[in-house]
Amino acid sequence: xxxxxxxxxxxxxxxxxxxxxxxxxxxxxxxxxxxxxxxxxxxxxxxxxxxxxxxxxxxxxxxxxxxxxxxxxxxxxxxxxxxxxxxxxxxxxxxxxxxxxxxxxxxxxxxxxxxxxxxxxxxxxxxxxxxxxxxxxxxxxxxxxxxxxxxxxxxxxxxxxxxxxxxxxxxxxxxxxxxxxxxxxxxxxxxxxxxxxxxxxxxxxxxxxxxxxxxxxxxxxxxxxxxxxxxxxxxxxxxxxxxxxxxxxxxxxxxxxxxxxxxxxxxxxxxxxxxxxxxxxxxxxxxxxxxxxxxxxxxxxxxxxxxxxxxxxxxxxxxxxxxxxxxxxxxxxxxxxxxxxxxxxxxxxxxxxxxxxxxxxxxxxxxxxxxxxxxxxxxxxxxxxxxxxxxxxxxxxxxxxxxxxxxxxxxxxxxxxxxxxxxx
Ligand SMILES: Cc1cc2nc3c(=O)[nH]c(=O)nc-3n(C[C@H](O)[C@H](O)[C@H](O)COP(=O)(O)O)c2cc1C
Numbered sequence: 001x002x003x004x005x006x007x008x009x010x011x012x013x014x015x016x017x018x019x020x021x022x023x024x025x026x027x028x029x030x031x032x033x034x035x036x037x038x039x040x041x042x043x044x045x046x047x048x049x050x051x052x053x054x055x056x057x058x059x060x061x062x063x064x065x066x067x068x069x070x071x072x073x074x075x076x077x078x079x080x081x082x083x084x085x086x087x088x089x090x091x092x093x094x095x096x097x098x099x100x101x102x103x104x105x106x107x108x109x110x111x112x113x114x115x116x117x118x119x120x121x122x123x124x125x126x127x128x129x130x131x132x133x134x135x136x137x138x139x140x141x142x143x144x145x146x147x148x149x150x151x152x153x154x155x156x157x158x159x160x161x162x163x164x165x166x167x168x169x170x171x172x173x174x175x176x177x178x179x180x181x182x183x184x185x186x187x188x189x190x191x192x193x194x195x196x197x198x199x200x201x202x203x204x205x206x207x208x209x210x211x212x213x214x215x216x217x218x219x220x221x222x223x224x225x226x227x228x229x230x231x232x233x234x235x236x237x238x239x240x241x242x243x244x245x246x247x248x249x250x251x252x253x254x255x256x257x258x259x260x261x262x263x264x265x266x267x268x269x270x271x272x273x274x275x276x277x278x279x280x281x282x283x284x285x286x287x288x289x290x291x292x293x294x295x296x297x298x299x300x301x302x303x304x305x306x307x308x309x310x311x312x313x314x315x316x317x318x319x320x321x322x323x324x325x326x327x328x329x330x331x332x333x334x335x336x337x338x339x340x341x342x343x344x345x346x347x348x349x350x351x352x353x354x355x356x357x358x359x360x361x362x363x364x365x366x367x368x369x370x371x372x373x374x375x376x377x378x379x380x381x382x383x384x385x386x387x388x389x390x391x392x393x394x395x396x397x398x399x400x401x402x403x404x405x406x407x408x409x410x411x412x413x414x415x416x417x418x419x420x421x422x423x424x
Contacts, residue, residue: 001228003252004236005212009096015131017138020099026144028215032107033152040111041067044214046222048234052089053079053170053207054283054312055387056233056300062204065194067112069202076105076114076156077179077198077205080121080128081163081170084283085334086314089238089250090208094121094128097212098135102158104211106144107218109156112204117158120175123165132160167338171386172205174340185342186386207312209238229255233300233310241267243317244274256297263294263317274319278402282311284331285391287398288324308398323418324403325410328395329357335392346389349380353396360407363415370407373400 013019020026032040045060066074078101082090093101105117121129136158139145147155166184168174173187176198197203213235217225226234237255239262242248246268253262259279263269270276278288281298286309289296296306303310318327336350353376359365377393384390400407409417 001236001252001254004216005209005238006092006250006252008100009092014096015098015135017099017135017142020097025099026103028218029103029106029144030150032110032218033150033154037067037111037113040107040218043222044111044217047213047217047225048222048231049210049213049217049225050233050235050300051207052209052213052237052312054285056310059206059210062194062206063108063112065192066114066202066204069195071195071202072113073115073201074113075198075201075203076109076112076117077172077175077203078105078117078119078208078211079170079172079175079205080119080125080208081167081175082122082125082208083167083170083338084285084312084314085331086242086280086316087240087283087312088242089240089313091125091128092250093208093212093238094125095131098128098132099139100212100215101208102135102139102144104214105158106149106154106156107214108204108206108211110154114204115155115157117156118161118179118198119158120161120163120169120179122170123163129160129162136160166340167334168340168386168388171388174386175205176203183340185340186388188385229257230297230299230301237298237313239298239313239315241315241317244270244319244322245317246271253298256299256302258295258297259289259315260294262298262315267317270317270319274321276317277320277322278318278324278327278399280314280316280318280398282309283314283391284316284334285309285387285394286311287394288318288327288402290402307401321418323361323416324399324406325357325361325416326418328399329354329361331395332357332392335388335395339388339392343384343386343389345380345383346392349376349389350392352376353380353393357396360410361416363410363413365407365411367408367411369411370400370404 008014049059050056169184174184178184193203251266332354336354339346341347
């Protein structure tokens with residue numbers, strides 16, 4: 001399939017309005033403004049688009065909750081926090097195709113009746129912030145943002161809001177708190193942001209890639225989008241491929257493409273003829289899969305049936321030289337550090353998991369530690385306000401499921417069996 005989401009990023013000057021217009025940009029907005037808001041919403045519903053930020057919630061359904069709420073003003077927030085290790089699919093869109101995001105947001109605002117919008121951008125993307133600021137200024141100058149957009153009476157103001165470097169602020173309610181100027185901590189749901197969001201008003205939060213799919217759906221039609229990939233999770237998708245592959249990078253493929261095709265046909269396979277050990281299919285918050293899963297399709301349903309999650313599509317490959325205890329330890333360090341501290345099971349539990357993994361990796365572990373890891377994980381999962389904690393236990397439960405013998409080897413041998421061997 002020819003790339004559509006990434007089709008402009010190689011064109012010199014793709015981030016400018018002039019090039020975007022030359023390449024057919026803002027035509028979908030013109031088309032959408034000829035349609036009633038409900039028609040646009042219906043088109044996105046029919047397309048089957050599911051959120052690309054991790055949870056895979058049906059976009060049209062989410063919009064429907066907000067559009068029906070009579071409270072005003074309504075807000076549309078773009079989640080450009082992209083904070084999970086190994087995730088970098090939104091970055092080229094933000095840096096190279098900012099007008100596609102702006103166009104997607106204006107169309108979405110029309111559909112849900114939002115007057116105000118924010119792009120919440122991770123602090124670590126300073127170049128994207130410059131590009132977005134310029135693109136927003138251009139869009140205002142040319143009448144694609146502000147009052148009476150394209151003379152059609154639509155009013156939508158859009159601002160850039162920089163994060164401060166916290167993974168938790170990618171969680172939609174923590175993101176909302178952060179925009180309100182508060183500490184980034186999740187809110188208890190319900191009420192859901194759709195009805196009580198930023199500044200207490202109905203709010204839609206969508207991922208960058210989700211919003212960039214919207215002009216495509218309007219341009220090519222819901223039927224076209226729905227026919228790409230599996231019926232229950234259709235459309236093109238950007239996968240960020242990293243780790244032990246010859247050609248890491250972003251690859252746009254139809255949903256449902258097997259892991260093997262991404263890893264070998266796009267990524268060139270594993271360097272130096274080494275064997276595959278494990279693959280994380282959707283970012284570190286999703287459990288590892290193995291060589292036995294190479295033919296599983298990269299879509300929400302198939303990956304779930306295989307015992308993991310598609311998440312945001314960050315595929316991380318690990319070869320036979322990788323120590324899985326070290327992988328779990330390193331990732332737990334990240335999740336423990338990034339836990340916002342609001343919920344005790346997450347704040348304390350991720351620290352305990354990190355400590356136990358630390359001693360196993362160092363060869364000071366006990367056989368009982370393996371059940372202890374599972375017991376602590378059990379007491380974290382599902383017992384917190386947000387899903388950070390559920391994701392945080394995935395590296396432990398996933399690696400223990402498939403690589404328990406590696407843990408045991410650390411404990412029996414009193415050292416890491418991979419120490420001194422190459423990994424990287
Ligand atoms: C800890 C945590 C971090 C998250 N980080 C992001 C992120 O960086 N970007 C993103 O789009 N969604 C992230 N999400 C998911 C959002 O909460 C939310 O589901 C998403 O922005 C909704 O947009 P979508 O429906 O278009 O996917 C995160 C969730 C959690 C629990």
